[in-house]
Amino acid sequence: MASAIRTTWVTLMTTTTLLAILLLALFASNTEASSTKNWKVVKETNLVFFMQDYETGKNFSAIPVAGVNGTKSGVLGFGTVMVIDDALTEGIEKHSKQVGRAQGMYVNSALDGSDLHFLLSVVFTDEKYNGSTLEIQGANRFFLKQREVSVVSGTGYFRFARGFAILETVVLDIPNLNAVLKINVTVLHY
Numbered sequence: 001m002a003s004a005i006r007t008t009w010v011t012l013m014t015t016t017t018l019l020a021i022l023l024l025a026l027f028a029s030n031t032e033a034s035s036t037k038n039w040k041v042v043k044e045t046n047l048v049f050f051m052q053d054y055e056t057g058k059n060f061s062a063i064p065v066a067g068v069n070g071t072k073s074g075v076l077g078f079g080t081v082m083v084i085d086d087a088l089t090e091g092i093e094k095h096s097k098q099v100g101r102a103q104g105m106y107v108n109s110a111l112d113g114s115d116l117h118f119l120l121s122v123v124f125t126d127e128k129y130n131g132s133t134l135e136i137q138g139a140n141r142f143f144l145k146q147r148e149v150s151v152v153s154g155t156g157y158f159r160f161a162r163g164f165a166i167l168e169t170v171v172l173d174i175p176n177l178n179a180v181l182k183i184n185v186t187v188l189h190y
Helices: 002-039
Strands: 043-054 062-066 081-089 098-108 116-124 133-140 146-155 162-173 178-189
Touching: 043 098, 081 116, 133 178, 146 178
Parallel strands: none
Antiparallel strands: 043 081, 043 178, 062 081, 081 098, 098 116, 116 133, 133 146, 146 162, 162 178
């Protein structure tokens, strides 16, 4: 009886060990196959689009939601939080072909009012990149001609994206607090 139990136990341990080795081999081959198939080729993509940021007018796309004076705060006031859903277009004109939306917020985070901290999702709605996103954040010192912010991630076509975006104000209407930004993006992704 002891011999039968010992034989059953050895058979069980041998079967378990073989099963574990087979599972490890299967997992290793699947991981290697998927990594060589898609994950080893890093692509660089360069994009240029225009962000139509309108705080006034009948089709405004940015609104203050908090600030020192509540929702009556303006974008140039320290502590103002703006929520946006701006059109992203191919050209500088407001009615150019739309390629996506810039959705998120910016906060005036400088005591002198000269810096907007961006937290944006670029949501693509056109052709090749439809449904893909890029996440952009950083200090937008808007009085400088060009500013650089980070691309910290992405989804869809831009999965695991990292990179940078150069912002340049190409239209600035201070009395009405409307602006158009040219955004030149360079990202690495898989």
